[in-house]
Every structure is written in C-alpha cells, then in structure tokens.
Amino acid sequence: MVDLVYLHGFASGPEGHKARHCRAWAEARGIAFHAPELNVPDFENLTITAQVQVVESLLVRLSEPPVVVGSSLGGLVAAAVTSRGAALKHLVLLAPAFGFSRRRLIGPRWAGYRKRGTVRVFHHARGVWTLLGPELLRDMPSWQDDREWTIDVPSVVLHGIHDESVPIEESRAFASAHPSCRLIEVDDDHSLLKRRTLHVLDGLLEEAFGPSSLAM
Secondary structure, three states: OOOEEEEOOOOOOOOOHHHHHHHHHHHHOOOOEEOOOOOOOOHHHOOHHHHHHHHHHHHOOOOOOOEEEEEOHHHHHHHHHHHOOOOOOEEEEEOOOOOHHHHHHHOHHHHHHHHHOOEEEEEOOOOEEEEEOOHHHHHHHHHOOHHHOOOOOOEEEEEEOOOOOOOHHHHHHHHHHOOOEEEEEEOOOOOOOOHHHHHHHHHHHHHHHHHHHHOO
16 A cells, blocks of 8 residues: 655654644545654754655655655655655655755855854754754755756645745746646745645645545
8 A cells, every 4th residue: 555755844843733734634544654753863963865864764665655745855855865766656745945955055044054064943843942063064065956856756846935935936947847747836835834725735645646545
C-alpha cells in the first residue's frame, strides 16, 4: 500500500499544524503516515545534507513509492531527493523553499549570519529562540543549484500569493521548467493554514493517491 510522507519546514517539527492535518487525513483512510524529524543532527547544527540523508534512508525502506508532501524547506528537501533518483508516486510541495541557499548566501537579510557564522532563529516547534550554528552556512553551497534539478515525478505546488518568506516567483519558475508540475496559487500566506487552503490540500492528496490506492 502507498504511504504518505510529510517533510516539515525550517525551524519547525513533525508535529506542526500541517503535519497533524496530513496525519489525520491519512489515518482516516487507513494510510500509513511518516513524518521524520528533520532537525538533524539537531537544529543548532542543521544541514540540508543531513536532512536529505534522513529522507532517503526512510524512502528506501518503504515497500512502494510513496506520496511525499514537503512544506517550505521540507519541500526543497523533497525536490532534492527526487532529483537524486528517489522513487515517488507523487510529489506535493507546499510553498517549497526553492532558492533557500541562494538567498541566504547572497541576500542582505542573512548578511549577519554570513559574517558571524551564527544567527538567532525562533524555533516554532520548540517555542523558543535558538542559536543556529555555522554548519548550515557551510553546507548551503552544495544545494544552491535547485534551478538545475530535474524532476520527472508527477508534482503539484501549492503556494500562497501573500507569502513573505518564499517568493512565489520561485514556484512559478519551477513549474514553468517542469512539465510534470502543476502550480496552484491560493489567497494565503506562507503558513497555508486557511480553511480553504487546507481543503485544496485535501483534494490534492485525493488526486495524488488516486481511487485505487484509497479503495484498498
């Protein structure tokens, strides 16, 4: 049976609002649900490389290619593992953080991080300010070429037109470059937690699994 995998975003965790929503959707249909911890090796020493390794390790243990939902940085990680050859049934990206590394390596907002090697970040899952160390800074150059990734898996991107964290232009460019991808723009912000948006997400999950998977 096809499983559902949810990948949480930056400074978040596997028990966030959208993770719980996807878990409830899956459990109501008897679908196995996985939401790996992506604050690895811990948030203070976070790297995208470690996140990708955790997800790839999970995916190879599944009996069938799963449906993967990736939120924000989790969406970038989902795209990364797909571009590296992971077998997926369908990819659902929620405000995926394309350009995450590029913006932090050259943008003014993170200039202090580049200079000091540390930055205070509010960790939403912990509910506290946390000091992010230099490991992510050293790791990001390996993941800044996401515009060159090739993804052939059936994909859909859901992105809010009021997103102030990830420019919607990133998702527009991704969808334009990938014929297998559909972009849906909604009246929401980066959180994508409006009731109408979650209703759209439910419909996308129904489409991703298909009637044959849901009937099992």
